[in-house]
Amino acid sequence: MHNLDRALKEYRNNELIADFKSQCSEPVMITSLEVYERSASCYFTRNIFKKICNEIQRVGALNIKVLSITLDKVEFSVTALEDPAKDRRVKLDRSKNLFSCSCKLFESRGICCSHVFCATKFENILEFPDSLIYKRWTKNAKNEFISTEIPVNDDVERVLKFRVGALASNCNKLCDIACKDLADFDEVQSELVKLVIRLQSRKQGKSTPNVDVEGINDPFVVKSKGAPSKRSSWRKKRACSNCHKYGHYYKRCPDLMQHSVQGNPCDRSETNASAKDSGFSPERFANSSRSF
Known part of the structure; x- marks a missing residue:
């Protein structure tokens, strides 16, 4: 059943x-008889038109000659150029414009055959006969064919x-009818717009959306959902490494500044100088070796 459904969908799509x-x-147009080709393209589908073009x-x-004329009826004999023995008889009723081969x-x-087209060419008929359509x-x-019977007890789809x-x-x-005349086009267009408005007014109380006939406005702006902005007013404050308080850092720490005023801690320059004095020097090493 699934394969059958798939085949039907493909057939309908084609x-x-x-x-x-x-x-x-x-x-x-590919033939020299463009009059018949253009008339056939207006009436027939594309696949049938290709077959008619072949005819x-x-x-x-083909060669054609008149066999008999009786009032409005004419009989022709159509033969092929390569095979004259193959004879086809074409009858024409001029009063009713009927052909038979x-x-x-x-x-x-x-499909109209090539013998009938040869007869229409001989009779200088420029329009495609309605009897051949x-x-x-x-x-x-x-x-x-437009069926008005609605199926009953069937699925909604x-x-x-x-x-x-x-x-x-x-x-x-x-x-197809209204596009050929400007007055008919304007009449049909106005009636269709009125019909659409009238049908929309009936559906106002239902859940179907109402489409504005005059135009479609801009949509409402909605805040998008996503990651927050990277710019933020909160910023992590720097804490002092000595007292672990915010608002200052190590060099500006009030505790260190208070101790430096009292003279308890030594200056960094003095500590560096003492470190230099206590370090290794060649002169001190030479004097110690002489005394030894």
Whole structure:
């Protein structure tokens, strides 16, 4: 079941990509019959358009001649340039603009064959005939069928997907119609804005967020959570190494200054001098050796 679900998701994703390419991109014209190519690109999807282009390319290797004309009905004989024995019969009803070919490609696959394109070229028909457009292969094939039956007793996710698909189908058809005229575009745009405002007013008491139609304001500034700043007003004070009190250090200690005034401790210069006198000297060593 998981593999089946994965395969369905991949299939639907490929279908969405193909629909996007068909709706939002224009193919490159590669044949000399650009009139038929451009008409086919407007109606058919990208995959069907490639197959139709292959049929249009084969028109250059075909020969055509008129067999019979009866009122508005004409019958043609289309043969290949390399194989004249292979004969195809194409019938045309000029009053109804209907084509039929003996190869039966349109009846079997829904694609117009090269023999019919050769007949339309011979008749100097510049527009793609509506009788040769198979609705199944057109870009708007999904818009033709819009189901209004909502599934009952089913999961919420499937119901939501069904609603989104139905609304998207209607919106695509509406956009395709309204974008071709400026007046229709303005009317649809204003109606959509009014509809959005009316639906938002109904949801005011619910938990759904209310989106401002006029614009989105700046968000509120919130103090970020993180490490505190390294700059701090508290600073460790230095203590005296003699009395272990704060506010002064060893050289400015009041206890030492008081003892120095009384004369108890000796000065550092005097202690250094006495240390020098008690130290080793060569003269003192020489005098001691002579006396010995």
